Every structure is written in structure tokens, then in C-alpha cells.
Amino acid sequence: MKKPVLILGIGNYLMGDEGIGVQMANLLSKEVFPEEIEILDGGTGGFYLLEYFEQYDHIVIVDATLDEYPTGTIRLIRPKFAADFPNAMSTHDIGLKDLVSALQLLNKMPDVHLFVVSIESIQQQGVELTPEIARIIPELRSKVLELAHRLAETKSEFMLV
Amino acid sequence: MSQRIVVDPITRIEGHLRVEADIEDGKIKDAFSSGTMVRLLEEILKGRDPRDAWAFVGRVCGVCTSTHSLVSVRAVEDALGIIVPPNAELVRNLMFASLYMHDHVVHFYHLHAMDWVDVVNALKADPKKTSELAQSISNWPKSSPGYFSDLQKRIKKFVESGQLGIFANGYWGHPAYKLPAEVNLIGLAHYLEALEWQKEMVKVQTIFGGKNPHPNYLVGGMACSVTLDDMSGINAERLAYVKTILDQGKEFIEQVYIPDLMAIASFYKDWGSIGGGLGNYMAYGDLPTKGFNDPSSFKFPSGAILNKDISKIHEVDLRNDKEVEEYITHSWYSYEGGDQVGLHPWKGESKMNYTGPKPPFDHLDFSQKYSFLKTPRWKGNAMEVGPLSRMLIGYAHGRPEFKEVVDKALKDLDVPITALFSTLGRTAARGLESVLVANWAQEFYDQLISNIKNGDTRMAEQSLFQPSTWPKQAIGVGYGEAPRGALAHWINISDEKIANYQLVVPTTWNASPRDNNGQRSAYEAALIDTPVADANQPVELLRTIHSFDPCMACSVHLYDEHGKHINRISVVGD
Numbered sequence: 001m002k003k004p005v006l007i008l009g010i011g012n013y014l015m016g017d018e019g020i021g022v023q024m025a026n027l028l029s030k031e032v033f034p035e036e037i038e039i040l041d042g043g044t045g046g047f048y049l050l051e052y053f054e055q056y057d058h059i060v061i062v063d064a065t066l067d068e069y070p071t072g073t074i075r076l077i078r079p080k081f082a083a084d085f086p087n088a089m090s091t092h093d094i095g096l097k098d099l100v101s102a103l104q105l106l107n108k109m110p111d112v113h114l115f116v117v118s119i120e121s122i123q124q125q126g127v128e129l130t131p132e133i134a135r136i137i138p139e140l141r142s143k144v145l146e147l148a149h150r151l152a153e154t155k156s157e158f159m160l161v
Numbered sequence: 162m163s164q165r166i167v168v169d170p171i172t173r174i175e176g177h178l179r180v181e182a183d184i185e186d187g188k189i190k191d192a193f194s195s196g197t198m199v200r201l202l203e204e205i206l207k208g209r210d211p212r213d214a215w216a217f218v219g220r221v222c223g224v225c226t227s228t229h230s231l232v233s234v235r236a237v238e239d240a241l242g243i244i245v246p247p248n249a250e251l252v253r254n255l256m257f258a259s260l261y262m263h264d265h266v267v268h269f270y271h272l273h274a275m276d277w278v279d280v281v282n283a284l285k286a287d288p289k290k291t292s293e294l295a296q297s298i299s300n301w302p303k304s305s306p307g308y309f310s311d312l313q314k315r316i317k318k319f320v321e322s323g324q325l326g327i328f329a330n331g332y333w334g335h336p337a338y339k340l341p342a343e344v345n346l347i348g349l350a351h352y353l354e355a356l357e358w359q360k361e362m363v364k365v366q367t368i369f370g371g372k373n374p375h376p377n378y379l380v381g382g383m384a385c386s387v388t389l390d391d392m393s394g395i396n397a398e399r400l401a402y403v404k405t406i407l408d409q410g411k412e413f414i415e416q417v418y419i420p421d422l423m424a425i426a427s428f429y430k431d432w433g434s435i436g437g438g439l440g441n442y443m444a445y446g447d448l449p450t451k452g453f454n455d456p457s458s459f460k461f462p463s464g465a466i467l468n469k470d471i472s473k474i475h476e477v478d479l480r481n482d483k484e485v486e487e488y489i490t491h492s493w494y495s496y497e498g499g500d501q502v503g504l505h506p507w508k509g510e511s512k513m514n515y516t517g518p519k520p521p522f523d524h525l526d527f528s529q530k531y532s533f534l535k536t537p538r539w540k541g542n543a544m545e546v547g548p549l550s551r552m553l554i555g556y557a558h559g560r561p562e563f564k565e566v567v568d569k570a571l572k573d574l575d576v577p578i579t580a581l582f583s584t585l586g587r588t589a590a591r592g593l594e595s596v597l598v599a600n601w602a603q604e605f606y607d608q609l610i611s612n613i614k615n616g617d618t619r620m621a622e623q624s625l626f627q628p629s630t631w632p633k634q635a636i637g638v639g640y641g642e643a644p645r646g647a648l649a650h651w652i653n654i655s656d657e658k659i660a661n662y663q664l665v666v667p668t669t670w671n672a673s674p675r676d677n678n679g680q681r682s683a684y685e686a687a688l689i690d691t692p693v694a695d696a697n698q699p700v701e702l703l704r705t706i707h708s709f710d711p712c713m714a715c716s717v718h719l720y721d722e723h724g725k726h727i728n729r730i731s732v733v734g735d
Contacts, residue, residue: 012220013220014202014217014220014221042374043220043374043375047271047359048363048374050356050359050360051360051363054360098271102356104319105315105319105353105356106353106356126205127205127217
């Protein structure tokens with residue numbers, strides 16, 4: 001029996017803003033949620049995350065990306081194939097893409113929502129977020145939670161029927 | 162006429178490694194390996210509580226996370242004179258063993274097999290013949306003609322959908338692929354089965370480490386409670402689950418990994434004389450059975466072999482400041498003492514000094530600094546670390562378990578012992594040590610259960626946990642064997658805080674740039690004379706580099722945001 005929703009933060013928190021996904025997961029893990037919603041700090045997990053992808057109906061991933069958008073832009077994308085994942089540009093980048101390819105091949109790809117946060121650069125060391133990224137945490141948190149709750153409710157209605 | 166090829170990045174996982182090679186008359190004449198990413202973990206750790214270091218170093222990479230954490234707690238325990246209880250040692254060994262079983266299988270099938278197995282050609286295989294072949298090499302049950310035929314249909318559909326996925330980056334149809342279609346199909350089938358299998362294997366980390374990825378460690382022991390009846394800790398039911406996973410792991414290694422490895426190797430025996438490189442091998446040793454302070458009890462013995470001479474094992478002393486030293490002559494760092502000196506890690510410095518071209522660039526100047534990896538040397542020698550080094554050192558020590566598996570593999574393949582010093586030898590050694598580790602895991606498990614039944618449930622030594630009990634100054638070294646090779650962390654503790662912390666990781670040994678004397682490190686040396694039939698498709702180069710199981714994430718400690726070309730190959734006429 002699959003579980004409803006996993007909020008999965010990925011990234012490397014040793015690399016400043018690149019770790020925004022992990023920082024968000026750690027922040028959320030201190031809050032109380034209904035049992036339909038679980039939180040995981042996926043770190044730089046790569047293949048280690050396969051078992052989690054198979055256990056949930058919906059996965060809400062939070063990750064950093066280097067793209068053409070202004071720093072701190074939060075976008076929600078719906079990747080279906082490995083190629084749809086943005087160049088996360090972190091050390092876990094290829095791992096995640098390989099993981100997604102593998103899930104497709106096994107025909108076990110769950111429903112994935114991906115929040116990407118545009119960051120300026122990962123040319124920094126340290127575990128601190130820059131002020132530009134720290135500033136968007138409340139907005140990111142409410143977007144992630146709004147989606148997760150909506151997905152969880154859809155599921156329970158479905159189960160009642 | 163020589164051609165320069167650039168492969169960047171070269172790893173399928175985690176981080177950035179760039180290799181430039183000069184090809185002349187179809188062979189590599191010279192090669193340069195550059196780590197193009199830096200992460201100054203050393204700087205992040207300075208001033209922190211030594212008891213927290215494991216949590217930071219565990220993040221350095223997603224692949225051998227727990228080995229870094231393990232070696233970190235060992236460094237702190239060494240500095241403070243903490244001796245961990247036997248059960249904690251056993252739990253650490255069980256996590257270590259299951260990490261190896263997981264990591265080696267994933268490396269073989271998901272990161273290395275595609276260098277040898279042509280997955281597109283697998284679609285041409287005859288399912289019936291594939292079944293007969295599979296059943297002739299193994300008792301593994303998933304081997305019926307129907308199984309292989311269904312798999313082929315699934316893959317065809319996948320490829321026809323236009324989503325190449327994992328198959329996008331291959332050199333399919335390259336003449337260097339020598340396997341019959343049926344062997345390719347077996348390889349592909351087991352690629353998929355190994356994906357399913359691996360997700361069970363990692364659960365041992367979750368059970369003992371509380372979470373995965375990035376499981377929990379503890380200075381002084383382990384942060385878990387193991388009893389037979391406690392419902393909240395790791396109880397009889399959870400332990401039985403661990404046993405099931407270890408059994409399944411051993412079964413997969415013996416019935417799938419090894420038969421596939423041997424079947425594939427039998428078509429590539431010429432690679433038993435390619436890619437040897439340095440001929441110097443080193444292991445620090447690991448898997449204590451009588452406590453970490455008794456290295457003679459380690460399942461993996463330590464030592465160094467020079468010039469392929471396995472009749473003599475040299476002792477390695479990580480505390481001696483004349484043995485392990487790191488050079489930066491060709492690395493983007495500066496030392497207070499200048500570019501020519503080597504520093505023992507207890508006196509190590511990590512001041513960055515990037516002098517390379519502004520990315521994106523076409524070429525690096527190899528007469529100057531060209532990598533974010535430092536260059537470690539042992540008594541001035543360039544050393545290879547990894548499974549082959551561990552197996553050779555165990556063999557040279559005359560350990561029966563090592564001799565048995567190595568001699569059998571040589572006999573089955575009908576190749577001389579010199580075939581070990583090669584790309585094929587490196588890849589085979591990884592499989593053979595997986596067999597040993599899977600067996601040892603059973604022993605560790607039995608011992609743990611026996612201890613608990615006898616009433617010993619101690620899991621952590623906490624008498625020296627409080628900083629008030631520590632000396633004002635302390636230094637320590639934690640070491641061990643990561644799946645990719647010898648790993649050590651050196652720590653200086655001053656006034657309860659980390660004053661210096663240096664990691665020398667396996668990929669630094671293997672992938673580093675030339676040293677102050679111009680000596681090549683293992684990758685650069687191993688590539689010399691590797692044949693390359695088509696410079697636009699250097700699958701042969703990848704075979705040799707991948708045989709080391711490169712993992713750049715931890716070896717360079719910033720980030721090159723321009724390394725994003727996935728396996729970009731560029732060929733430059735010279």
C-alpha cells in the first residue's frame with residue numbers, strides 16, 4: 001500500500017544556496033503534519049532515494065537550480081522524463097536524472113512536482129544561505145505546504161470513494 | 162599526428178572530473194586528470210565541535226556518506242583515546258559491509274557495465290539462447306526464455322518512445338564491444354534487477370543509522386539501541402530483517418554479480434594487460450574484529466606494495482610525518498612554504514589559489530596548476546588505492562580467503578597473476594572483495610547476536626564524551642577503507658574545537674595531478690598506452706577510468722558551474 005505524499009528536499013548543504021532543498025526539509029521536519037504527509041532530507045542521495053520514490057503516490061521535490069531566472073525565483077514544474085529536470089548543477093544532478101531514468105524503465109515513476117529555486121551561484125562554501133535565498137523561505141514553505149495538503153486531500157477523497 | 166581529446170565530466174555520478182588525453186597511433190600517449198570542483202570542507206569544519214564533524218563530512222558526497230562519517234568519528238576517538246564497545250564496532254562493520262555490497266553492485270551494473278555491455282545490441286539477442294546461457298552460468302531463477310523475451314519487449318517500447326534515458330550516453334555499436342547479444346541481454350536484465358535489489362540493501366543503513374541517505378554516527382559508539390525485546394530499539398524482529406537483507410545481498414553477489422563478471426571478463430581478457438598504471442598499491446585496512454586498536458585483527462589488512470612486487474609488504478604509518486604528504490605543485494592551492502613542499506595532513510593547509518583560465522575553457526595548461534585535487538604521496542611514491550589494492554595486499558599477506566577467490570578467478574579465466582595489474586584486474590577485484598565482504602557480514606551478524614544474547618547490550622562509551630574531560634590539545638587520525646579505497650581524516654582539536662581538519666580521500670590518491678617531481682598519479686598513469694579506436698568515442702578511456710570507480714564529490718573540496726556538459730567529448734587535432 002503506497003503512502004500519499006512525500007516532501008523531499010535535495011541538495012548539498014555544504015554548498016550554501018545549493019542546499020535550500022535540504023534546509024527546507026529540515027525546517028519542515030520540526031513541524032507537525034497529518035500522517036498523509038512525510039518529510040525527507042534526501043541530501044545528495046541519488047540511487048539511495050529509489051525506495052522512497054516507490055513508496056509514495058506523490059513526491060514534492062524541492063531543489064536549487066542555476067538558470068536564467070532572477071535569484072530567488074520559485075517555479076513549480078512537472079517533470080515527466082529525466083530530460084525535464086533542470087540542470088540542478090549540483091553534485092547530485094546526474095544522480096537524480098539517472099534515478100528518474102531508472103524509475104521509468106521500471107515503470108515505477110510516481111507523480112512528481114518539483115519546486116526549483118533559482119540561485120545565483122554555487123561558487124561558495126559553507127552552510128549558510130545568502131540573504132536573497134533566506135528571504136524566500138516563508139514563501140517557499142507556504143507554496144510547498146499548500147501543494148502537499150492539496151495532494152493529500154485529493155488522495156483521501158479518492159480513498160473514501 | 163596526435164590528437165587531444167577532452168572528456169568532461171567523466172563520471173556518471175557525483176561531481177566533476179575532467180580528463181584530457183593525447184592520442185597517437187591509436188593509443189593514449191599522455192593524459193591529464195583534473196578535478197574541476199572544490200569544496201573546502203576543511204574551512205567549514207574549523208571552529209566546530211569535533212563531535213559534530215561526522216554530520217558535515219557525511220554530506221560531502223551521496224555515495225559513501227557513511228564511510229566519511231565512520232572515519233570522522235574514528236579520528237575524534239583516536240584524538241581523545243575513546244575505545245568503543247564491541248557491539249558498536251560490529252554495527253559499524255555491518256553498515257560498512259552492506260554499503261560495500263550495495264556500492265560495488267551499483268558500480269558494476271549502473272556505472273561501469275555500459276562500458277562493456279552494448280545494451281542496444283541486447284535487443285537482437287535470442288531469448289531462448291540467452292536463457293540457456295544464463296542457466297549454464299548460474300542457478301539464479303529469473304532465467305526463462307519468457308523472462309528475457311518480455312524484457313526485450315519492454316526495452317524496445319521504451320527506446321521507441323524516444324526516451325533513451327540511461328541509454329542516451331553510450332557508444333553503442335562501437336567495435337570495442339565484444340559481447341554476444343545474449344550476454345548483453347543478461348547484462349541488461351541484471352542492470353534492472355540490481356536496481357530493485359539495491360533499494361533493499363540500503364535499509365541496513367536506515368535500521369542502524371536511523372536514516373538514509375546520511376545515516377547517524379556517534380563519537381564513542383553508535384546512536385542506536387540493540388536488544389532482543391525492546392519495542393522501541395532495534396529488536397529481534399528488526400535484526401531478523403537485517404539478516405534477511407544480508408542473505409539476499411550475498412545471494413545476489415554470488416549468483417548474479419560474480420557469474421556476470423566472469424562471463425563478461427572472458428570476452429575481454431585483452432584488458433588484463435591494459436590500464437595497469439603505477440603498479441604501487443596501498444591499503445590502510447579496515448573491519449576490526451578485536452577493536453580498532455588491534456590492526457592485526459582487521460579483515461582487510463593494511464600495507465603497501467611497490468612495483469607490483471607482491472613478495473614484499475611495506476608497513477604504512479599514517480602518524481609518521483614523513484610518510485603521507487600532500488603536494489600542491491599542480492593544484493590550485495598555495496602553501497606558506499611554497500609550491501614544492503609536501504605537508505603531512507596534521508600540518509595541512511587548504512588555502513585556495515585558482516590560477517586556471519576563466520571557465521568555460523577549452524584547455525588547461527598542464528605545465529601549471531591544473532586541478533583542485535592535491536597530490537598525496539606515500540614516502541614520495543604515487544600509490545593506487547581501491548579494491549585491487551586491498552585484494553593484492555590481502556593476497557600478499559597470504560590470507561587464505563583472499564587467495565582462494567583470487568586464484569579461482571585466475572584459473573577460471575585462464576589468465577596469469579599479472580593480469581591483476583590492469584583495468585580488468587581492478588574491475589574483477591571489486592567483485593571478488595564483494596564475495597569476501599558478504600561472507601564477513603554473516604560473521605559480524607552472528608557475533609552481534611551472540612553478544613546480545615550474552616547480555617552485552619553496550620553500544621556507546623560516553624565517559625569521555627563531555628569536553629570537560631578532554632585535554633586542551635589533541636590530535637588524531639581516523640582511517641579506513643571506503644569502497645573506492647583508502648580514506649583518512651586527520652584532526653587537530655584545540656580548546657574543545659576543531660583547529661584543523663584534513664581529509665585525504667581515495668579519489669585524491671587516484672585522480673590527482675602530477676607531483677613536484679612530475680610523477681603521474683594513478684589515473685594518468687593507467688591511461689598510458691590504452692588503445693582508443695575512435696577519438697570521438699573513447700569508450701576505452703572510460704573503461705580504465707571507470708574501473709577505479711571515480712567519485713569526485715569528496716576528493717575536491719565552489720563548483721564549476723560550467724562543467725554541465727554531460728560526458729562532453731571534444732576532439733582537437735594537434
